[in-house]
Amino acid sequence: MDVGKEKTDDPKTPEDICRYLIERVSAMESQNQDYKEQIRQLEADKRYTETQKLRYEREVRKLKGEVENLKTPPLIIGTITDVIDEKRVVVRSSAGPRFLVRVSQSVNPEDIQSGSRCTLNQQSLAIVEVLPGTYDTQVYGMEVVESPGETYADIGGLEPQIIEIREAVELPMTKPDIFSRIGIVPPNGVLLHGPPGTGKTLLAKAVAHETNACFLHVVASELVQKYIGEGARLVRELFDLARDKAPSIVFIDEIDAVGASRTDTMTSGDREVQRTLMQLLAALDGFEKRGDVKIIGATNRIDILDIALLRPGRFDRIIEIPLPDTDGRHAILEVHTKGMKIGDDVDLHELARLTDGKNGSDMRAICTEAGMFAIRQDHDAVTQEDFLQALEKIVCDFGRHDRRIYSSAGEMFA
Numbered sequence: 547m548d549v550g551k552e553k554t555d556d557p558k559t560p561e562d563i564c565r566y567l568i569e570r571v572s573a574m575e576s577q578n579q580d581y582k583e584q585i586r587q588l589e590a591d592k593r594y595t596e597t598q599k600l601r602y603e604r605e606v607r608k609l610k611g612e613v614e615n616l617k618t619p620p621l622i623i624g625t626i627t628d629v630i631d632e633k634r635v636v637v638r639s640s641a642g643p644r645f646l647v648r649v650s651q652s653v654n655p656e657d658i659q660s661g662s663r664c665t666l667n668q669q670s671l672a673i674v675e676v677l678p679g680t681y682d683t684q685v686y687g688m689e690v691v692e693s694p695g696e697t698y699a700d701i702g703g704l705e706p707q708i709i710e711i712r713e714a715v716e717l718p719m720t721k722p723d724i725f726s727r728i729g730i731v732p733p734n735g736v737l738l739h740g741p742p743g744t745g746k747t748l749l750a751k752a753v754a755h756e757t758n759a760c761f762l763h764v765v766a767s768e769l770v771q772k773y774i775g776e777g778a779r780l781v782r783e784l785f786d787l788a789r790d791k792a793p794s795i796v797f798i799d800e801i802d803a804v805g806a807s808r809t810d811t812m813t814s815g816d817r818e819v820q821r822t823l824m825q826l827l828a829a830l831d832g833f834e835k836r837g838d839v840k841i842i843g844a845t846n847r848i849d850i851l852d853i854a855l856l857r858p859g860r861f862d863r864i865i866e867i868p869l870p871d872t873d874g875r876h877a878i879l880e881v882h883t884k885g886m887k888i889g890d891d892v893d894l895h896e897l898a899r900l901t902d903g904k905n906g907s908d909m910r911a912i913c914t915e916a917g918m919f920a921i922r923q924d925h926d927a928v929t930q931e932d933f934l935q936a937l938e939k940i941v942c943d944f945g946r947h948d949r950r951i952y953s954s955a956g957e958m959f960a
Contacts (some may be wrong), residue, residue: 621665621674629658635673639666648672694751701748702881702906703874707865711736711749714863715840716757719793733862734831735841737801739848740867743907746844749867750797753842760794762787766803769822777804777822785829785839792838801843805855823852830860869905872898878906882913889927897933904940912936 627644628636632655638644649658650672657676665675698708718725718732725732738746754761764784771777788794804822830841843861845851856864870878876898883894901909915936920928 619668622668622671623677624664624666624671624673626658626660626662626664626673626676629660632658637664637666637671637673639671645671650674694755696748696751697755698752700881701745701752702877702879703870704745704749704867707738707749707867708752710863710865711738711753711842712756715753715795715842718840719757719759719838733840734859735843735861736863736865737843737845737848737856737861738865738867739845741869741905742846743905744867744869745906746846746867747799748906750799750842750844753795754797757795759840760788760791762794762796763799764796765799766801766805769804769826770819771822774818775821777818778825781822781825781829788839793840794838795840795842797842797844799844801855802845802847802850805843805845805851807850807852823855827854827860830855869903870909872902875901875904875909878909879913882910883928886913886917887927889925889929891930892928892933893930896930897937900934900937908940912940915939 622639624637624639626635627638630636630646633649634646635649635658636644636646647666648670649655653673653676658673663677664673665677666672667674701708714733714736722732738749740746750763754763762784769777769780769784771780784796788796804819804826806819808820808823809816841861848856848864855861876894879894879897883892897912901912904912912933913936916928916932919932919935923932925932
């Protein structure tokens with residue numbers, strides 16, 4: 547009775563069985579989709595892990611290579627002086643001695659040329675690598691990248707000198723056909739000389755502003771080096787760089803630092819300065835053509851310059867920059883007061899007459915001091931009285947300065 551009752555209470559019809567099977571199939575398909583999604587996620591994680599593994603392996607190899615490089619002994623820098631054959635060359639090491647060495651098989655034979663820099667193994671001194679040609683960092687620092695702001699309009703009282711320097715420096719670069727038509731060789735360079743503060747460097751700045759040529763500025767004292775041959779090498783690389791960047795202008799300021807007259811009694815330092823001078827003479831007018839490179843030299847001690855430096859062919863024009871006369875001082879005052887607010891009572895002609903013996907730098911200092919006096923007195927503009935007080939102050943300052951310098955007879959201060 548119980549069994550029969552149980553059968554009647556839980557009937558299994560075909561529809562119920564079909565519905566049950568469909569539900570089971572749907573659940574299994576859903577579970578299958580979940581498993582597939584898990585498999586895709588695991589495969590993505592596997593690919594990411596493999597990529598990370600490769601990246602870490604490359605990083606490990608890089609670090610191992612860096613460690614090996616740190617353990618590798620340094621190489622010696624040398625210069626190839628003579629090529630015997632493809633496998634043997636004569637090199638000069640940085641220490642000075644010359645050696646006959648072998649060439650590594652990894653070096654291209656076409657790169658083995660006399661004068662090239664190379665690296666040498668410390669033990670065998672074999673050539674490991676040929677270095678590319680370069681210039682000293684000091685030479686690269688001599689190139690004026692940004693053009694100075696000074697123009698010819700900022701220079702007063704030097705109109706004849708401006709005409710001469712433009713004819714000698716600018717015209718050969720801008721209009722070379724004029725010289726070809728006349729049949730003359732353009733000047734190679736000019737030498738500016740005169741007392742300090744008369745505008746020699748200002749002229750060179752104006753030339754650098756007005757021309758589109760590469761401008762190289764060097765103070766001659768920078769060419770004097772400690773070790774033998776270093777100064778001559780700097781001069782050679784300076785002119786090599788100027789030729790590479792032609793048309794170019796080389797401005798050598800205070801050229802008397804290396805161009806002083808040669809004497810018989812010398813110390814080792816004097817001999818090194820003379821070696822630098824001889825290299826400079828060869829660069830100015832040597833065996834090799836200088837190309838479209840113009841030279842501007844400046845000095846306030848032309849009396850001590852070596853005669854070989856002054857001959858035509860090296861400096862074809864020697865331009866004197868004298869102390870300004872009354873008209874020149876008036877022109878300088880007009881330049882320096884152009885941006886100043888001056889009163890109606892200011893007489894520049896009278897000020898030019900009162901500043902006899904002053905140079906351009908003195909005139910600029912007087913204008914600056916006059917402005918300072920106007921600020922002190924809370925004036926709306928600079929008056930004639932301000933200029934007179936500035937002139938008196940400048941004269942007194944220079945008087946004390948002169949007494950301090952020349953207090954000892956026969957003593958020279960550089």
